[in-house]
Amino acid sequence: MALLLGFLIAFAIGVTGVGAGTVTAPLLILFLGLPPEVAVGTALLFGFLVKVPAGGVYLLRGQVDSGALRRLLLGGVPGVLLGSLLLTGLKGAKELVLLLVGLTVILSAGLGLWRSLRRVSEGRERPWLIPPAAFGIGLEVGFSSAGAGALGTLLLLYATRLSPQKVVGTDLLFGLVLSLLGGGVHLLFGQVDPGLLLALATGGVLGGAFGALTATRLPKEPFRVALLLWLLFIGAQLAYRGVVHG
16 A cells, blocks of 8 residues: 555656655545654655655756755755654644644645646845745745645745746755755654655655656646645645544
């Protein structure tokens, strides 16, 4: 089951570009019954593993802006560490965590949907805005594993004049670092399921490759919109569970 789930998640990421963190943790909670903190920790490290090959490609092609990445990390690193510690401190309040993770998934999917349905205007240079905004993104990633993809991309589009390729590449490296650091904190506190992570990663390698190949032959945007709409539903389910059982 976990291997198949890893395959399907990575396939969806490969076809649509939707972030691993937004998809993985909710599914681990709803379908495998993992505690929220273990689901988030496992999802963060899974996201790191499946993003490494793509991150390497963008880095080798020179499609990562070092200045923007430094500003993102300046705010994002303390944010993700604080968010991971916050989730660790709240692990006894399962209903509250379910509600907050659900709302985070709804926000991330909603912003991704907004971006898909509307052209984002070219950004002006706002370097001062990146570190504080990245802190909020890091906080969200550490707490829920979601947000680095959709929110990081929107931030770079709004605050820089980077090309689309550099926006994607820079945000991908930003997400890689956040996933590794946040997942490391969760691992330190025993909030990662190693056996499940291995099975997810095994399926994810195959799913990501197959998804990338499929994406070259299919219209990407309809699949992306459908997945984001489905994630809105999944986020609502998590939030509902948090409210009803709270």
